[in-house]
Amino acid sequence: MAELDIIDLIVLTSILLGTLAYFTKGKYWGVVKDPYASAFANANGAKAGRTRNIVEKLEETGKNCVIFYGSQTGTAEDYASRLAKEGKSRFGLDTMVADLEEYDFDKLDAIPDDKVIMFVLATYGEGEPTDNAVEFYEFIIADDVTLSESHDPALGNLNYVAFGLGNNTYEHYNSVVRNVDKALQKLGAHRIGDAGEGDDGAGTMEEDFLAWKDPMWAALASKMGLEEREAVYEPVFGVVERDNLTPESSEVYLGEPNRMHLEGTTKGPFNAHNPYIAPIVESRELFSVKDRNCLHMEIDISGSNLAYQTGDHIAIWPTNPGEEIDRFLDVIGLTEKRNEVISIKALEPTAKVPFPTPTTYDAIIRYHLEVCAPVSRQFVSTLAAFSPTEEIKAEMTRLGNDKDYFHDKTGPQFYNIARLLDAVGKGEKWSNIPFSAFIEGLNKLQPRYYSISSSSVVQPKKISITAVVESQMIPGRQDPFRGVTTNYLFALKQKQHGDAKPEPFGQTYEIAGPRNKYDGIHVPVHVRHSNFKLPSDPGKPIIMIGPGTGVAPFRGFVQERARQAQNGAEVGRTLLFFGCRKSTEDFMYESEWAEYKKALGDKFEMITAFSRESNKKVYVQHRLKERAKEVNELLTQKAFFYVCGDAANMAREVNAVLAQIIAEGRGVSEQKGDEVVKHMRAANQYQEDVWS
Numbered sequence: 001m002a003e004l005d006i007i008d009l010i011v012l013t014s015i016l017l018g019t020l021a022y023f024t025k026g027k028y029w030g031v032v033k034d035p036y037a038s039a040f041a042n043a044n045g046a047k048a049g050r051t052r053n054i055v056e057k058l059e060e061t062g063k064n065c066v067i068f069y070g071s072q073t074g075t076a077e078d079y080a081s082r083l084a085k086e087g088k089s090r091f092g093l094d095t096m097v098a099d100l101e102e103y104d105f106d107k108l109d110a111i112p113d114d115k116v117i118m119f120v121l122a123t124y125g126e127g128e129p130t131d132n133a134v135e136f137y138e139f140i141i142a143d144d145v146t147l148s149e150s151h152d153p154a155l156g157n158l159n160y161v162a163f164g165l166g167n168n169t170y171e172h173y174n175s176v177v178r179n180v181d182k183a184l185q186k187l188g189a190h191r192i193g194d195a196g197e198g199d200d201g202a203g204t205m206e207e208d209f210l211a212w213k214d215p216m217w218a219a220l221a222s223k224m225g226l227e228e229r230e231a232v233y234e235p236v237f238g239v240v241e242r243d244n245l246t247p248e249s250s251e252v253y254l255g256e257p258n259r260m261h262l263e264g265t266t267k268g269p270f271n272a273h274n275p276y277i278a279p280i281v282e283s284r285e286l287f288s289v290k291d292r293n294c295l296h297m298e299i300d301i302s303g304s305n306l307a308y309q310t311g312d313h314i315a316i317w318p319t320n321p322g323e324e325i326d327r328f329l330d331v332i333g334l335t336e337k338r339n340e341v342i343s344i345k346a347l348e349p350t351a352k353v354p355f356p357t358p359t360t361y362d363a364i365i366r367y368h369l370e371v372c373a374p375v376s377r378q379f380v381s382t383l384a385a386f387s388p389t390e391e392i393k394a395e396m397t398r399l400g401n402d403k404d405y406f407h408d409k410t411g412p413q414f415y416n417i418a419r420l421l422d423a424v425g426k427g428e429k430w431s432n433i434p435f436s437a438f439i440e441g442l443n444k445l446q447p448r449y450y451s452i453s454s455s456s457v458v459q460p461k462k463i464s465i466t467a468v469v470e471s472q473m474i475p476g477r478q479d480p481f482r483g484v485t486t487n488y489l490f491a492l493k494q495k496q497h498g499d500a501k502p503e504p505f506g507q508t509y510e511i512a513g514p515r516n517k518y519d520g521i522h523v524p525v526h527v528r529h530s531n532f533k534l535p536s537d538p539g540k541p542i543i544m545i546g547p548g549t550g551v552a553p554f555r556g557f558v559q560e561r562a563r564q565a566q567n568g569a570e571v572g573r574t575l576l577f578f579g580c581r582k583s584t585e586d587f588m589y590e591s592e593w594a595e596y597k598k599a600l601g602d603k604f605e606m607i608t609a610f611s612r613e614s615n616k617k618v619y620v621q622h623r624l625k626e627r628a629k630e631v632n633e634l635l636t637q638k639a640f641f642y643v644c645g646d647a648a649n650m651a652r653e654v655n656a657v658l659a660q661i662i663a664e665g666r667g668v669s670e671q672k673g674d675e676v677v678k679h680m681r682a683a684n685q686y687q688e689d690v691w692s
Helices: 002-024 054-061 077-089 133-142 175-186 204-224 261-262 322-331 362-367 377-386 390-401 402-413 415-424 435-440 484-497 548-568 592-604 620-626 628-636 648-668 672-684
Strands: 066-072 095-099 115-126 159-166 196-199 235-242 274-287 292-300 313-316 341-346 446-453 462-469 523-526 543-544 574-580 602-610 640-644 686-691
Touching: 054 066, 066 077, 066 133, 077 095, 077 115, 077 159, 077 435, 095 548, 115 175, 115 204, 115 341, 115 602, 133 175, 159 175, 159 204, 159 390, 204 377, 204 523, 235 435, 235 672, 274 484, 292 484, 313 462, 313 484, 322 362, 322 415, 322 523, 377 390, 377 402, 377 415, 377 435, 390 402, 390 415, 402 415, 435 672, 446 462, 446 548, 462 484, 462 548, 543 548, 543 628, 548 574, 548 592, 548 602, 548 640, 548 686, 574 592, 574 620, 574 628, 574 672, 592 602, 602 620, 620 648, 628 648, 640 648, 648 672
Parallel strands: 066 095, 066 115, 115 159, 159 196, 543 574, 543 640, 574 602, 640 686
Antiparallel strands: 235 341, 274 292, 274 523, 292 462, 313 446, 313 523
């Protein structure tokens, strides 16, 4: 009887296991892998098991050239990709592009001398490396660099190329590439060509890059014995149509940034790879005049693990406006196929698809490509080969090769890629261009960073944004040039208030997001930490210079000091220099400053400069000079000095005025005054949050 029970038990168990297997097939086992699925599906795009040893990677892939990038906003990454494509097409180099944070650098001394390393490095903020380049930068410039002692000098084997991206309005212009270049030379590495420098402050970044790369390629070809050949477009990515899928298929990405967002299982950490879909709990216009208006928004982060400190930045992930998406699809002949499902497949092992797939043409253009940015001359040159007629090809070739002609024809119009193709093509469709060329040649749509205008002490779970909606009339163009993100925010504000304004741009954004996941007025965000901070001792005096939206972080600073005073803290002298056009037009947060004054009393003073209320234009730097005696006295008390706003003019002039104030107040030369300001910067007593 016991024997029968055992047999029955075995049979029943087998039936149960078979039933379980049947119902779990395709979910827990027997899963059919999508051959075109993107590795980008994970939140950070990283591949499990990837080697961090660059020497091993070069051996595995047979590459002889690696281009490392240190990028904060995507430009350096774009230049790295362009160098890789050009090296392969013009000289037959086996190239790969690599993110600096994905590799270790203790094996640089083992890289064979028949290979070349390129560094494309942006300088961020006050001479800092970009987030993804911090570990590399600290390693390479450390005084106690610990590299293998098998070579003497340590990096005598290493051949390298260097290009930096910087902004001459900052004190430490292109310091990252300069310091890396200096450290590599000190370690015996061999630089090929000059170390190039692009200047975003002068607006010449693109032309600086183009002017640098041709002599660099000549030097590299000579060094490595390369022969130039006729450059022919070779796609890095393949586009595969997925006839078995529709936009409604659950595995199709319609703009979701990663798999968690697609599957609705989103969780932190929220960062530059994984945004939090945050509700906008309040939005209003601080002012609205003929040519511009200013938004105030409150973003609720209480449903996330995001945290910020006063002075940090919030990143807004925008979407492109529908009008420009329609224009782009139309000019390349893809309007009818906009919702077809496609997969993007890397055609060589080291290439990374820059967004998750399968997806649609519409989703790629709406959420992933910078289709509104000014077109680059190099990309125009690349597309010339795909021109619809020989006449158009000749024009595109001239635009791509003639710098002055290109800027005369495209600069005043602020042409993006679709508008340029439309203008040059004169109604012809550019259907010969492989879609892969756009994925490779256009920048990724990047988050935009805004100074947070609230205090984390006062409202730790609500982030304030202050932004002027950008709109610029262009001569000869019917519609104005509009900022992508500020107009996206304006559209969200309109939706929240149920506004029925006639401007079409306010209605052309896909406000609800992919699959309506942003409905209820949500926006994708993450927080970027900043070094722009109040002194830890609230008793320290502070001097703040913030015209226009440059006042944003100072609203947070003063808000925090007012709370500290209410809580009984001894708060130091707090001077705010604010400038705008007219007291009756664009005086931001006017009523709030009066409230803070009640809390801070004589400790707080706001000095205003209204540039258009008299015949003589008055700016914050003029008001600063008028208060020279008090400013100098506060600086002798170790006051912290802050500047936020336009880097090219205002910040530079404020710096010069401060040096004059110090020189005159202390009876020293202006050169000595300059040196004092530099020492203040080095000691973090002088801080800037500026943009060009």
